[in-house]
Amino acid sequence: MDVSPRDLPLAAELPPTLVEELTLLLGERFTQSPGVCAHHGHDESHFPDRPPQAVAFVESREEIAALLRACSAHRVPVIPFGAGSSLEGHVLAVHGGIALDCTRMDRILEIEPADMLAVVQPGVTRKQLNNALRGTGLFFPIDPGADASIGGMTATRASGTNAVRYGTMRENVLALEVVLADGRILRTGTRAKKSSAGYDLTRLFVGSEGTLGVFSEVTVRLHPLPEEMAAAVVRFPSMQAAVETVIRTIQSGVPVGRVEFLDEVSIHAINRYSKTDLAEAPTLFFEFHGSPSALEEQVALVQELAREHGAEDFAWASRPEDRSRLWEARHQAYFACINLRPGCRGITTDSCVPISKLAEAVLRARAAIDASGLIAPILGHVGDGNFHTVILIDPEDEAELARAEALSAELVAIAQSLGGTCSGEHGVGMGKREFVAHEAGEVGVALMRSIKAALDPKGILNPGKLVP
Structure with missing residues (x-):
């Protein structure tokens, strides 16, 4: 597997001048409380918790921009945080730094039924948006299961149970407002259904996992409710x-x-x-x-x-x-699967293959699981070739963890050998960077690194994630 949080260096203490500047900016919404930091260093992945050194509860794009400018000047990492439901360690502060909590940016800015779109702040959750759409005859179809934030779903290019008919976040995000690492504010996309005007910057940021910028607004596509x-x-x-x-x-x-x-x-x-x-x-x-x-x-x-x-x-x-x-x-x-073995954690795999290869992929996965001797239920959104296993492990048993990680790697190898991918919807986070390197190849990895360096030259945005 790729580098574990256990192997990454701890950051130094936050610079006192930065703490003073952010306290002046946010008041009590900037905190170094151990309890608050602990909450922001935990997700649903199997990785050990890694809390940030501070948490900033932002309420506007201007506050995001000011915080990023200050952290860029001090070269302090910033980790965007939403609902905390990640399965790949996206929100873990593996190099320390500041968790940028967007949950207070939870306003639905506009619902436009005629154009079938909504403009929301990143902390709005999918259930909150659908509750607001009652009576319009429209709904937002992306349903990853958890009541995730729209910002987090955009960052991980989420999908879920409805993807076979309505697509993923890639197809349902029309436009973005993004705060870049140096505090500049970028708007991508339009309200039009399509465009051929230049590079598709919206798609660049959808799935970027907080490594290229921080979302302050998301414009999403809505769909008619089924009759x-x-x-x-x-x-x-x-x-x-x-x-x-x-x-x-x-x-x-x-x-x-x-x-x-x-x-x-x-x-x-x-x-x-x-x-x-x-x-x-x-x-x-x-x-x-x-x-x-x-x-x-x-x-x-x-x-x-x-x-x-x-x-x-x-x-x-x-x-x-x-x-x-x-x-x-x-x-x-x-x-439910986690509760099959009290006290365990789950390593959740997320393979996706061409639909013609689905039966072979699932049967080979089952054979690999049986050979491993581990408990790992199989389930998934098979209508689009996406299936998961939940490998149940004792997090304190290093030998069992190693077996589970080897099994996870084998399942990824099966999917990739069949023309599939290591991650259909959970994203890359920490655990799948080596698999992305294999999938993208040397040229692809070099290009990813060039894009990261161009947009985040100091490497402060969610370091240790996504980019191989």
Whole structure:
């Protein structure tokens, strides 16, 4: 694996002049409280906590700009912080420095139904935005499970259960306001649906994980609410049968809203954690969106495909409350898996392969897990070729951690050998930098480093992340 937080040097104490300057700027919203710093040095990854030396709660782009100018002058690291739900160590202060907490920048600045867009500050969460959209006939579809902040979702190029139909943050961010490392303010993109005017700077920053700039505004695309929705749970005699059903569904052009795969271990975990009574077998969760006639056609075709692959039942969740309970159980699957082994942490893999290679990738992953002797449920957004494993480890057992990291590397190698990627939606953070180096090649890595050096020449923005 790449460099661990244990191996990175600790930063020196913050310069007193910088502390004085930021205290003057933010007052009590700049703090070196150990408790507050500890909270900002923890995420959902398996990496050891690494708290910052201070936390700054900003409320405007002007405050972000002033803070970055001051930290640039003193060469002090700045780590943007949102909901803290990262799975790859994005918010860990591996070189010390200041956590820039954007949670107070939580205003929805504009909702424009006619243009189907919204302008939000980075601390707005996806649920907060969708609550504000009630009555407009529109919704924001990106759903990574956690109630993540829009800024964090943009930074990691997040996606989730709806990506098979509505795309990822890459397709749903129209424009950005970004504060650069030296305090300059950049606006990228427009409200138009497309543009061919120059380099696509918006896409450069989407997925940059706080290493190139700090978001102060995000303009996102909205979508019409489906006229009707229907959800179903389908169990299969084998993993291969379930995954091949997904492949045939996608290749047949069925515009499913969501399709999720869970192996029998994941279903067992969900039943224990969410008090469901699902059959403990390889299972697909489907959701269909559209008009009544379109739904009828979609459902008929998928039922036929599922039966061809030995589907044993098709249980419907037609009432809104039943659908909500079903998807809430799916969203809690990570925590359900963690609870299979009390006191453990999870190394969550995030492979994505071409849809034609999905069955091979999942079956090879299962074989690698079985050979490792570790507990690692498989689940994922298989409609777009993205699947995860949650490798359960004792964080105090160095030998087990090494085995788990070797397994994680093997799963990445399987995906990359099939034309896939090491990260479909979780981002790179700390743990996947070496895999990005393999994926991008020498020329790609050199270009990434050049971009980082051009935009952040002093290397203060989230150091130790993303760039190989």
